[in-house]
Amino acid sequence: MTAAASPRPRILLLTASVLFTLPSLAALGLILLPPPSWPAWQYALLALEFSVLFALLSLLGLVLALSARRGGRGRGPLLLAGANALLLVLALVPPASLWATARAEGARLDPLQYTAGLATTTDREPVTVEYARVGGERLHLDVWQPSDRDAGDAPHPVVVNVHGGAEELPQSLLPRWDTWLADSGGSRVVFDVDYRHFPDGNWSASLADVRCALGWVREHAAAYGGDPDRIALAGQSAGGLLVLLAAHAEGPDPSCDTTVPEVDAVVAWYSATDGTAGAPPVPWRQRHSPVGDELLESSERMVGGTPQEYPREYEAMSPILHVDSDSPPTLLITAGHDLFVDPEDNRRMAARLTEAGVPNHHLSLPWTEHMFDLNWGGLASQVARHSIEEFLADHL
Structure with a gap:
């Protein structure tokens, strides 16, 4: 038995x-x-x-x-x-x-944060403001002030953040990052900006909105405790492309009546910098995925055609082609296993910045995916927070 x-x-x-x-x-x-x-x-x-x-x-x-x-x-x-x-x-x-x-x-990692949750919620609500009306559409931004702000404080540095994603997403897509930016590093005032998300055939409308928001922030920062003379730009994915263009390129005109200020620094997360026909190829996984086909169709719709058909448009939306010695200090954050952007793209952008004599830092995070910052306690997010803090402390 x-x-x-x-x-x-x-x-x-x-x-x-x-x-x-x-x-x-x-x-x-x-x-x-x-x-x-x-x-x-x-x-x-x-x-x-x-x-x-x-x-x-x-x-x-x-x-x-x-x-x-x-x-x-x-x-x-x-x-x-x-x-x-x-x-x-x-x-x-x-x-x-x-x-x-x-x-x-030089970043310290805390393994106990690994399960700290996602970045989609935070401990407080922002002040939401309409900053422009364009063609009948209301454009809003969220203001995140330091949690310990006092009326007698000196003006705080300002960070204008531009989310990626799609049109239906909120301007404060990952609010836990907004409150961290507001509360860390001696405190900052954060403005998280919405925009028209790349209308078909009119990609520059999004950039015009970001430039409009920058002008609005310069005019109103003081009312929220911010210093209008110390402004940094930050953006993820499509937002990263927009902040790089707003920082490194001259046009288009803002979508509202304002004066666009120069910025002191720019932080771009997992963003493409070269959209021309000579850019590094998209990653292998994207080329063989239905997701990649959708992205290609979306890109061609917002410009009106392919890079071969509209070379000047794609050159205009390629930040790498607009870098010069007057460009602001730039932090590039690259996801090493990104479905959407080949890491070589950001390496070339960093080399171009160095060649032009622009202070820059390229943080390449191996085996991380696009939008890794969704995971607040993730190891990649912890490294990113360290590098952002050091970069802003040096340049803002």
């Missing part, structure tokens, strides 16, 4: 090992392969940001497979143990790479 019952614990161990293996295997596929849809890309982003959790699953699968191996012979447990060991190593590559980057940047 003992001999007949003995296989049962072994089968249970193998089954449990397989159940722990499958999530890590699925996550690996999502991360490395072209996403079949937008939701799949979002799952891939989360899988990459929380890869340590998949490492724990793989470790459990490895232990269970080795336990089953001790209960009998056969290749199954050994193969399962090998698969889990490989998945364990692969899951640890992103955090290990980011830990090395943190050491190079």
